[in-house]
Amino acid sequence: MLRNCKVIEVFVLAVVLISSSGPVNSVESKTIDTAPSDKVDAKSTEFVKKVSKEIQSLKKNVVTLNKDLRMIEEALLFPSSTKYTVFLSLDSGQFFTLESVKLKIDRKLVTSHVYSNRQRNALSRGGIQKLYVTNLSEGKHSATAFFTGLGPNGRPYKRATTTEFEKGRGSQFLELAVSDDESAKEPVFAVKQW
């Protein structure tokens, strides 16, 4: 959570070393014999502090603005009566390293995603990805997800899971859930309709 985690303390002993270096008379160290100080002057620091206050208010406004813009865009593109959202979750991931996923809805490929390490890590810590948002009419539909990655013992692993579902009136959600089956030591791929 620290924004700048790896701050290293300034090592003041450097001063001692060079100033005590006796035999060299005509060469004086200007590189490591000065005690490090903050290079930004007080006036500039004060200026940044003042502007930072104003930037905080801008940041807050922009967050709210983004929320509003997103809500409006979604209202325009995905009316609540037809909106359908697909999520992807990963529980632990001990037996499966997710590399990519492809999603077909009503036999048409609608989206695919390749995961970076950072995204995989976020998923394994409890994050859930909003994989796809679309409009679906009421009635019967099918969804098929294809998962690729590394299975137990690091072997390439491909699995598909499919489900048929009835889309009703109003927003609906589907969760593609990858979890571990401790007893079988294998990953489990499930689809859950919310």
Next chain:
Amino acid sequence: MLLTIMSGISPTQARSLKELEFGVILYDYFQQDYFSALVEYEYILASENLLEGEAVEVFKGGMMLSYGLADDSERIFDELLADSADDEIRNRAWYYLAQMYYQRSELTKANASLHKVRGTLPKDIQLQYHYLSMLINMNREHLDIVQNYLDTSSGKSELKPFLAFNLAINQIKAGDLKHARDNLKQVANYSDRSPDGKEELLVLADRARHALALLAIEQGSLPEAWEHLQTIRTTGLYSNRALLTYGWNAIEMKQYDEAIPALVILAERSITLPEVQEAKVLLAHIHELQGDKRDALKEYISAVQAYELGVALLKETRISIAKKDIPEEFVSNLKAVMNDSDWYGTQPSVDYDNLTPFLLDLLSSHSFQESLRELGDLYAIRKNLRYWDAQRAQHELILDNEVLSMSTKQIVNEINTSAVLYDKYYDQSLELKLHIQTLGLSNQKRFESILKMTSDTLSSAGGSLQLLADEKTPYVQPAKYRDDVIRVHILASKALERTNRYIQLLEKMVRNVVSRELDQQEDRIKYYEAQARLAKARLYDEAVSTLQVSDNHQPSAE
């Protein structure tokens, strides 16, 4: 559940729709994309699907703090501390408050907040808590607590070596040299053979070895210092300073022949580095001390040329920083620039790379880093607002298109035409089905799957057609959408203007600070240049005097 997830100890599957939606915030949050996480938070809050409770508030406060919204997070934590009786919630709130004060450079308040933490800390922030306390320089008693934590805690963390290093430095300040040395040795043991060999940890290990060497020198044990200095890598971010110390240490031990190779390696690097500037003149001086005047003169002449090049490079850097997009390019690539393992050994090629070696010292300044971080956030905001500006045309197009779209009568006609087609295809499919049944069993099997697929598709189309026919009027977007789109885009334009204004202000400030730093660099190079020129002149003088003396001693030809 949220605190468990935040701690990353045992992620659990979502049990409710609210948890599912909250997982989306966590997905951005764990990727350290705090802006997107906050937008998602506000979006879910507005959709009335947000989880509730103190844990959510703590999480929001932490997220805001991470995005640099210190004032708002302070308000959240103050409220929590006023209302909550839960120890874990209170401890988290105090920790985050301390972090916030630290970011604002209010160290006394940060220290006071950390002292308010009582009992056992949540596991996921223990290490960060101790780390923060080291940065704030807590008292001697606390150093023992952190030492105990390091001695007893199991598990690996990338922060641990940094904590051990900073603890050692604080222990040196407090006079506890024994523990300091042990901690530094522990950090110094890290090597590229470690399973998770990372460059930044290797650099830290070099720093620890350097610190051990300086401690040994301080205690007059030059041979021990020598041992430590020999283990520092001759490449990598920290190698310049180490090579220079190595050279000085050898001089101290009067082992001039040992100093020369280290200084030669250093002197071959870019003249933009302060250590190289010093090494150049020092190398020449060692030759002089050894009585090797010819080599000394050669080195002084080469040093003067290098300093002239350094001044020319500074001039180029000044031109670079004046260019319009350089600050943005530099800030956006800051991580890559800092991680670039090659720049210290070669002449920079890209414009913003020109800046890097000159600004290394400046980049370690907390205030300067804060300014660059604010600038980085502003550039990200500008990119985001420009994206929405581009979307504006699309939003308006969707609204305009609806006005131009088909009338209800036209839609009814379309549905009727489709219904006729549907009936026709349905009859055809039944005929085909009957026809297939007249075929032999093996042929029937061949057509089974294609027939099922056709039947499913027709059934789905029939269902959709029925739904459309049941609607009395087609979907029309509410009239207020147009007003909302216009209003929000006007606000976005204003925010973009404001962002550009702040960017201009901060860029100007950063340019000024950089310019002052470059002035200092120029002064230093010129100082060394003057030293080298004086020494060169002195050596020439001595040579001329020697020649005159030998002329005087020559027997007259007459």
